[in-house]
Amino acid sequence: MTAGGGAWVLGVDSGGSGVRCALGRAEEGSPAEVLTSDEPVRTGPAGIDAGRLLGQLVPAAMELLARTGAERVAAVAVGAAGMASLGDDLRAKLPAALAGALKVRRLALAADGVTAYAGALGQRPGAVVAAGTGMIALGTDLTRWRRADGWGHLLGDCGGGAWIGRAGLEAAMRAHDGRRGGSAALRERAEALFGPAAELPGLLYPRTDRPAVLASFAPEVARCAASDPVAATILREAARNIAESAAAVCPEAGPADGDSAHGTADESVSECEVALTGGLFHIGDALLAPVRQELAALAPHARTVPAAGDPLAGALLIASALAREELRLPHHPRMLWVTTERDG
Amino acid sequence: MTAGGGAWVLGVDSGGSGVRCALGRAEEGSPAEVLTSDEPVRTGPAGIDAGRLLGQLVPAAMELLARTGAERVAAVAVGAAGMASLGDDLRAKLPAALAGALKVRRLALAADGVTAYAGALGQRPGAVVAAGTGMIALGTDLTRWRRADGWGHLLGDCGGGAWIGRAGLEAAMRAHDGRRGGSAALRERAEALFGPAAELPGLLYPRTDRPAVLASFAPEVARCAASDPVAATILREAARNIAESAAAVCPEAGPADGDSAHGTADESVSECEVALTGGLFHIGDALLAPVRQELAALAPHARTVPAAGDPLAGALLIASALAREELRLPHHPRMLWVTTERDG
Structure with missing residues (x-):
């Protein structure tokens, strides 16, 4: 028995900049209501912390249900950064917790890449x-x-924002040292953003969000690329x-x-x-x-x-497909983990 | 007035694998006694923690003085990893603390590169x-x-152990993915050391000694280089x-x-x-x-x-030169910081 197209479904996108929740109808592609939090779910010793995610997800779902007047959701899809490698705690605890708190039995836990995929291409190859x-x-x-x-x-993450920013900052330090491969333009931009080059290690390494700090320099590399050959090569x-x-x-x-x-x-x-x-x-x-x-x-x-939609739209699309028993994207123990427990 | 060549001096090398202290005569190049601790001085929010370094250095100095029957040291040189960028706490607190605990007024705080230099080349350009x-x-x-x-x-640290190991592990992940630039040999070695490739992020990122973990793979890259073109290129x-x-x-x-x-x-x-x-x-x-x-x-x-000696020998050489007022290596506020306070 499918939950039917008229049912409500919840899509969740948990990433480095916070958690977004969208409630929508299973037969519609777009969300009816969206809630955004700026507080990311941090990774603990056991990976992504299920308790902290639930602490945001459940109140948000309640609020979205109240706003739309819906009684319950038929399916939830959670996309999270690190789900593939750090999602054990979520896979262990979310099914029972969401069954208890939201009475939902259809749950998909997706790597953020999978929700990005679903948002961009839907269920096409x-x-x-x-x-x-x-x-x-x-x-x-x-x-x-x-x-x-x-x-x-x-x-890895080769070619991503942290990768580009890191390469740009390395080129700035090379210029500071007089080493081959340095870029005076990137050094100037790095010092404008972060202060003297020699003090950059003292700023960067104590931070816990080092990849984000590195990535914050990527737009500078892009801006320099038109006139600076080192930045263009990066x-x-x-x-x-x-x-x-x-x-x-x-x-x-x-x-x-x-x-x-x-x-x-x-x-x-x-x-x-x-x-x-x-x-x-x-x-x-x-x-x-x-x-x-x-x-x-x-x-x-x-x-x-072009991508049709973003990862939050992808999470909602997966939840909708799950509610309608039309999920064609391949299940996978880490990439797209699906549980459809029945009521006891 | 110099402290004279017959005086005792203390050289200290504080690095990622622990702290080593050597006591020797100012006119001799080699240490009379050495004490080694496996406990590295960790970096806190204020950089290298002066209190923790003193907690190891002072008892070690007392022990070395007792062993040799020396009454006091005429000069101390401390070489530490991160001194150049993270040594503010040491520069602020060590002079008074060592004057109090060891009655020593001649102190050099050197970046580990400077003690490595002094150990390898002495005071030659x-x-x-x-x-x-x-x-x-x-x-x-x-x-x-x-x-x-x-x-x-x-x-940076371009070409160092963490750099080589990181590049080797990236090549292993490329092989796992079927991306260009992958090395089956490096993947095999990485999986032999760390387990399945897909689980490597979960092992590496929660560690606080990530550079050391990366560097632990450098010998494998070197071993593969004879037969594997990707490793040879790295x-x-x-x-x-x-x-x-x-x-x-x-x-x-x-x-x-x-x-x-x-x-x-x-x-x-x-x-x-x-x-x-x-x-x-x-x-x-x-x-x-x-x-x-x-x-x-x-x-x-x-x-x-070839290097004549190691960074501990370099620290002892700097302390000796300081005691004899023959330090020719250039003073520098971060690289080689020297204080020669007089008694009050």
Whole structure:
């Protein structure tokens, strides 16, 4: 039995800048009401803390239900940064907690890349690059997920905001030292933002939000790129890294119904939609143009498309599909974890 | 009035793996007694914590004095990782504290690069690269210090242990993703050491010693370099970065007494001794050979030489020179801070 299209569903997007909750009808794509909190759910020793997320999610859901006059929600989808690698506490505690607090039995826990995907492309096959402070690429042919990067600022996130900002600050320090690879322009921008170069380590390392501090310098790198060759090279390298991740996850096969004959390599590769999403692409053509160039070289069947919606819209779309039993995006123990417990 | 060559002096080396103290005679180069602690002095909100350092240094000094039968020390030199950027608390509190506890009025606070320099080259002009988890290059013509890098694992330390290990782990994650630039060999080594690739972020990011964890993978990169082209490229890039820092700090001028005429560029550039010190170079020729090659291309007047001693020997040498009023290494407010308060 499906919950029906008239039911209400809740989408949640938990990220580095806070938590957003949207309530909407399962048959509609857009939210009826949205609540935003500026307080991010911090990561503790057990990963993303279920108690802290619930402490925001449950009151927000109550408030949204009160605003719309809805009695209950038929499904909840939570997208969270770090869900894939740090979501054990959520997977362990959220089903029972939400069944208790909101009487909801249909729950999806999605990596933020998956909600970005659903927001951008809905339930169509393709690939999404989600780039902000970090960077992850996800693709699916609707049979399985392929993921590239999203490993954080030390192991990857290659081409993301922290990556670009870090490279820019390194170039500033090189200029300070008189080392090869330095940029006087980036040094000037770094000192305007953060003060004397030699004091930057003392500012950066004690912070707990180091990736965000690094990423805050990415727009300066983009601004310098038009006139500074070091900054231009950083953006070009970022674009190459982003294209490498996108190319690694683009589905290659023909139509998913598998009826068409496999021809030569040229014929059997269908087009792959690639949506570039996330705040990093607000940099604009200084980054977008080289990403398209690099992607054309690496994956000729890829075609960049605008994202239809954001990760919050994606969470709501997943919750709606779950309520209607029409979720076609592949389940996965870490990427898209779904539980549909029955009432006891 | 000098304290005289017969006086006792104390050298201290405070680093990421602990604190070492050496007591020796001012006229001798080598320590009479050494005490080692495995407990590093951690960095707090005010930088290196003076109270914690004193908590180790004073009892160690008392013990060393008791062992040798010496009554007091004439000078103390403390070399510490992070002294240049995080040493404010030490500079504020150590002079009075050591005058009180050890009756010592001659104190030098040196960046660990400076003690590495003094240990390697004594008081001769030249350049030193100190590479372990991090990487810093220091050079002097005995009129001023030139520093390159040593800015930590996010802003630089280019070519150091954390840099090499990080690049190796990134290549492992690329292989896991099927991205360009991946190395199956490095992925295999990373999984042998840390477990499944996808779980590496969950292991690494909650740690407070992330640079050390990254650096622990550097020997694996070195071991793979003979047969794996990605690992070989990482070592070659590390060598290039190290050579860039060394080249940036090599003194260029002729004899320091400045009597010789300046000829053409070819004639006026004298040889510059460059000592490569620190645990990273235990990797051996896989790293040393490309460093020498890159350095020859960047700074033809540079000549790599073995280090005479380690940073603890350098701290003792600085303390000895301070006691004898023969300190020729340039004073500097952050790199080599010297105070010689008189008795009240």
